[in-house]
Amino acid sequence: MTIERRIAGQAKDLVREQVEKTPEHKQESEYRSLCESFPILLRSAGLAQTVSYLRAKTKSKKEYGVLYGHLQTQFRNLEFLGAQEELGEKAADPKLSQANYRLYSEIAMKAALWHKRLSQALLRKKGEQ
Numbered sequence: 001m002t003i004e005r006r007i008a009g010q011a012k013d014l015v016r017e018q019v020e021k022t023p024e025h026k027q028e029s030e031y032r033s034l035c036e037s038f039p040i041l042l043r044s045a046g047l048a049q050t051v052s053y054l055r056a057k058t059k060s061k062k063e064y065g066v067l068y069g070h071l072q073t074q075f076r077n078l079e080f081l082g083a084q085e086e087l088g089e090k091a092a093d094p095k096l097s098q099a100n101y102r103l104y105s106e107i108a109m110k111a112a113l114w115h116k117r118l119s120q121a122l123l124r125k126k127g128e129q
Helices: 002-023 030-043 045-058 062-077 087-092 098-122
Strands: none
Touching: 002 062, 002 098, 030 045, 030 062, 030 098, 045 062, 045 087, 045 098, 062 087, 062 098, 087 098
């Protein structure tokens, strides 16, 4: 199975889980909005800064923590991250080679795009009926 297919399958499971956790009347979703803007943020700020931003915003908005957790789950599912490792620490590790940083960035972008697609398909926009 290709990495892309594994990412897509895991994204489907994670977004569907988010749909099930969200009450029917609240499925307008800050999570969907965050997923829609995530690829742009990742492209403009880079992996380390984006992950740090998600972690920092976790204290004030739970959706940021959920997306950060989903991203970590994607990396663990692909075995690029150990069970006790944090994605934020791994991405900011000065020992991480430039080639590996680019690989991690590419995987994060693929995950971001799949989460965006699936959240658009499964979650309503704010204000939609």
